[in-house]
Amino acid sequence: MAEKTLLQGIREALGEEMERDERVWVLGEDVGKKGGVFLVTEGLYDRFGEARVLDTPLAESSIVGVAIGAAMNGTLPVAEIQFADFIHPAFDQIVSEAARIRYRSNGDFSCPLVIRAPFGGGVHGGLYHSQSVEAYYAHVPGLKVVIPSTPEDAKGLLKSSIRDPDPVMFFEHKKTYRLIKGEVPDGDYATPLGKAAVRREGASLSCFAWGLMAHYCMQAAEELEADGVSVEVIDLRTLKPLDKEAILGSVRKTARALVVYEDNLTGGFGAEVAAIIAQEAFEHLDAPVVRVAAPDVPAMPFNKPQEDAFMPSPERIAAEMRKLAAY
């Protein structure tokens, strides 16, 4: 075990999986010699060569479409979209194609591929380097959606994603890349998809989040601890498949639920979590389910005052926790 960044966890998973299975390869813009704009794929080009660490033309739909074709011809592609903000040109290939290959062929074909993309804000990325796009894909049956928030999970969940027989959207919060450090087990292990992680046990209220927001919720929860309010923080880790049992189990215990997400409030994935709680744990609730999210403006501004106003902060989350605990 060694202390590593979340980014190193991802890089280790890629390197180990490529070493273990020669069908695994990566493709994307600048992933080769440069090692990606965030250096996630650094070193892979030297180890595995150009054919398996491929710098693609600057065309996202074809990055995904080529990966789909290659997945149907005996390989396991890991496609990198440089920023989640630029995944939209590939939406059709992901939603109409990758997600439906198995279903539309009645099980005759499958599409084992991973699409990695850095998402999220708080890094002065402005409108086009800050977006959260998970809700679009969590809406689509046939896709899995994974968002690690710790270095250990980043490695273990990416390994599971690469080994998964279906298309997986793997979103990495770019602010967590180097900010978040933690122990990463050496060598091979896989963290199962579809299992949430209880980051902190608590009795007064349950807080659900993923990505950077899971960390902000932890900070807020620690603040509330000082006031004698005990908050349970659950990191969903995979939005699809979703660990409904973990969500409902926690709410049955605490009777209060807060869902925190960085995406716009309306139609964000947290809305689905809130709906599940409302529908399936209504009689256990002592308070309305509360969502803390970004406002419904098109995207995150570049300037700091407005960026800060957009992102849910630990302070804002703590304030909402207090209100909910007192309800």
Added chain:
Amino acid sequence: MATAKETRHAALGLEPDRLLTMYRQMVLARAVDRRMWVLNRQGKAPFVISGQGHEAIQVAAANCMRPGIDWLCPYYRDLPFCLALGMTAREFMLAVFAKADDPNSGARQMPSHFGIQRLRIITSSSVVGTQVVHAVGVAYASKMRGLDEVSVTCIGDGGTSQGDWHESMNWAGIHKLPFICIVQDNDYAISVPHRLQMGVDTVARRAEGYGVAGEAVDGGDLLASYEAMRRAVERARAGQGATLISAKVARFTSHSSDDDQRRYRPQAELEALLRRDPIERFRNYLLDEGVVSEADDERIQQECTAEVDEAVTGAEAAESPRPEDLLKHVYADG
């Protein structure tokens, strides 16, 4: 005595047997296709989209490929192509009647959305252009794995306006892939004419701009199509890169059973189309060259009709999909 002038097929090294096979494949495809429209009028086939008029390029192309080795990412007019690669008339009719055993999709998709793993025909959607990118990915994987495979894809003239098409051609050029894109240019995209689709007479002109070889061919001429396709396959297998084939064809039917081409195509144009029947043209060639007799032809027509009859009878009686299977195959584990 001077030797007789070499025939076109002999120059291509094509034996009479192979000519007959190709002829029969075209005739069968036409018979299946026509029957589909009859079933549509009888209210038994809710949706029809047709390959009539496109048979020569498709059958020629299929006969240059090695079934089970080379790949096809098809589009919805590729009934003749898929039959020539080994899909049976009965398998297709199962799709037409939306039956559970349709090997393409278990009747989840509309008919003519081909995809059969055993024939290396890759599952296709309705979204114009998406399949071309998959064919590039297939070819890239073959190359990366050192496999001697060729990846072929088809699309219409309208489809070449899609970004996915341009992105694909660019990839194919960059990596000199064993990839062949056959554009079946029938002058229309539903009702939109060629002149409003592109500023060139044939899309093959663009080949050089992508770094691929270009072939413009009369897609209604089976032997010319065969020659162009064979060159493309040889190029691919020799590691010399990709080919863009633009094949001029005639769309005999309306775009689909939901369209009426008389609304946008002049009567004279529709009449002229009939003189471009690729099957007639090949039949005349075979008769002229003495490869088939009128009697042979009659027999082939009858055999194909009988095959279609049998396919229809069998498919119509087959089981429909069960509602509870709606939820199957979303993921590997259910």
